[in-house]
Amino acid sequence: MDFNGEEPNIFEGISTAGTGNGAKVYLETYGCQMNVNDSEVVASILLANGYSITQEINEADIILINTCSIRENAETRVFGRIDLFGQVKKNKPSVIIGVLGCMAERLKDELLEKKKIVDLVVGPDAYRELPTLLRAAESGQKGVNIMLSADETYADISPVRLDKYGVSAFVSIMRGCNNMCSYCVVPYTRGAERSRDPQTIIHEVEELVRNGYREVTLLGQNVNSYSWSESKGMVKHTVNFADLLEMVALVSPFLRVRFSTSHPKDLTNDVLYTMAMYENICNHIHLPVQSGSDRILQLMNRKYSRNSYLNRIQAVREIIPDCAISTDIIAGFCTETELDHDLTLSLMREVGFDFAYMFKYSQRPNTKAARHLVDDVPDEIKSRRLTEIIELQGKLSEESKKKDVGKRFEVLVEGTSKKSDDFYVGRTTHNKVVVFPKEASSIGDFVLVEVTSCTPATLIGKIVDE
Ligand code: SF4
Numbered sequence: 133m134d135f136n137g138e139e140p141n142i143f144e145g146i147s148t149a150g151t152g153n154g155a156k157v158y159l160e161t162y163g164c165q166m167n168v169n170d171s172e173v174v175a176s177i178l179l180a181n182g183y184s185i186t187q188e189i190n191e192a193d194i195i196l197i198n199t200c201s202i203r204e205n206a207e208t209r210v211f212g213r214i215d216l217f218g219q220v221k222k223n224k225p226s227v228i229i230g231v232l233g234c235m236a237e238r239l240k241d242e243l244l245e246k247k248k249i250v251d252l253v254v255g256p257d258a259y260r261e262l263p264t265l266l267r268a269a270e271s272g273q274k275g276v277n278i279m280l281s282a283d284e285t286y287a288d289i290s291p292v293r294l295d296k297y298g299v300s301a302f303v304s305i306m307r308g309c310n311n312m313c314s315y316c317v318v319p320y321t322r323g324a325e326r327s328r329d330p331q332t333i334i335h336e337v338e339e340l341v342r343n344g345y346r347e348v349t350l351l352g353q354n355v356n357s358y359s360w361s362e363s364k365g366m367v368k369h370t371v372n373f374a375d376l377l378e379m380v381a382l383v384s385p386f387l388r389v390r391f392s393t394s395h396p397k398d399l400t401n402d403v404l405y406t407m408a409m410y411e412n413i414c415n416h417i418h419l420p421v422q423s424g425s426d427r428i429l430q431l432m433n434r435k436y437s438r439n440s441y442l443n444r445i446q447a448v449r450e451i452i453p454d455c456a457i458s459t460d461i462i463a464g465f466c467t468e469t470e471l472d473h474d475l476t477l478s479l480m481r482e483v484g485f486d487f488a489y490m491f492k493y494s495q496r497p498n499t500k501a502a503r504h505l506v507d508d509v510p511d512e513i514k515s516r517r518l519t520e521i522i523e524l525q526g527k528l529s530e531e532s533k534k535k536d537v538g539k540r541f542e543v544l545v546e547g548t549s550k551k552s553d554d555f556y557v558g559r560t561t562h563n564k565v566v567v568f569p570k571e572a573s574s575i576g577d578f579v580l581v582e583v584t585s586c587t588p589a590t591l592i593g594k595i596v597d598e
Pocket residue numbers: 133309310311312313316317318319353354395
């Protein structure tokens with residue numbers, strides 16, 4: 133899985149009337165893209181039940197925080213936010229405070245016992261119950277549901293879109309994970325893997341296209357294990373991820389298609405051939421490696437070796453020669469030696485990743501690693517190794533960007549640059565961010581941009597004619 137940083141996403145102000153009597157909900161989201169999409173589902177459920185959404189915490193009747201448990205500092209940050217919500221509640225005691233998502237699932241008792249101000253604790257599979265739980269909270273009870281489901285995919289719910297420009301949307305294709313990587317809390321907080329009916333996915337994508345969206349990202353903890361089976365009479369029909377990818381690509385040639393996240397053990401050549409076949413499927417794969425050492429990969433229960441990972445990279449290079457590859461790396465996992473660390477650095481050099489999310493190992497309670505392995509790499513060593521990994525990736529990312537200078541790319545205009553109103557920001561098929569003067573283009577356009585220079589994080593260019 134991958135992460136979209138530590139900054140929260142806050143919903144824009146939108147509202148409808150109905151049985152929630154227009155009560156105003158402030159919704160803050162932490163963690164991965166799946167969480168962002170879950171918040172869109174939550175907003176949809178609340179709006180359908182007559183609640184309204186506000187961006188202003190001080191005018192909220194209900195404050196919800198959708199949480200992430202992937203690392204300790206993510207949880208610490210959320211606890212800090214809950215304390216701040218407590219200040220809001222001091223001034224307005226009727227405010228209901230709810231914790232949603234992975235922390236609700238993992239820390240229900242702690243939240244209810246230590247954070248008395250929390251009125252609502254709702255796990256990732258119980259969002260349909262939110263209106264009922266909110267009514268319980270409104271009547272002074274604690275609203276709690278952390279039941280995990282074997283089949284909930286929210287397939288019939290049309291998420292309210294978070295992207296304020298209406299250009300790029302996340303579409304959840306599956307939930308949960310069966311992989312049981314030893315360091316990971318996701319199988320415990322999000323339950324077992326369930327794939328969503330492909331027809332509901334296609335309907336959602338078609339609706340997005342009708343509403344002017346130009347890009348979708350298909351989301352799942354491990355999209356390559358997507359599998360949907362249906363029996364018609366004696367015939368069983370199965371849709372795998374390569375099939376689904378093709379179905380989505382065929383919705384419109386003007387819709388860019390991305391997906392995240394791929395597990396290296398499940399990335400098939402069929403998926404790569406489908407990517408190569410359709411121009412509108414972006415040339416970018418996020419393939420988390422985590423470590424370059426076989427011994428560590430085994431302790432992590434990743435179910436692939438260094439060699440088999442490199443074989444997958446070779447397959448990507450052969451089938452889609454112009455494909456960007458990004459990854460996730462963990463520094464300082466249990467028992468990691470200098471040799472293991474050097475193997476990670478050498479693998480990074482060998483692949484030449486275009487981008488990476490890099491973290492220090494953070495032990496998560498009740499995971500297999502927490503139960504059976506010792507978190508024995510001292511923090512200063514973890515930090516030093518992480519610094520070395522970040523420095524190396526900085527060089528690799530810069531090399532990757534420098535190769536783009538002088539080239540032309542089709543860029544989807546996604547919004548105005550945060551640094552200047554005179555510039556737009558967009559991405560290439562390789563998922564690289566490009567900044568360029570606005571000129572005659574508009575948000576949602578595909579434009580041809582010539583890259584003139586780059587910073588370590590961004591390409592800089594100008595719009596050119598064909
Ligand atoms: S168990 Fe492994 S594959 Fe599943 S979400 Fe966690 S890290 Fe990703």
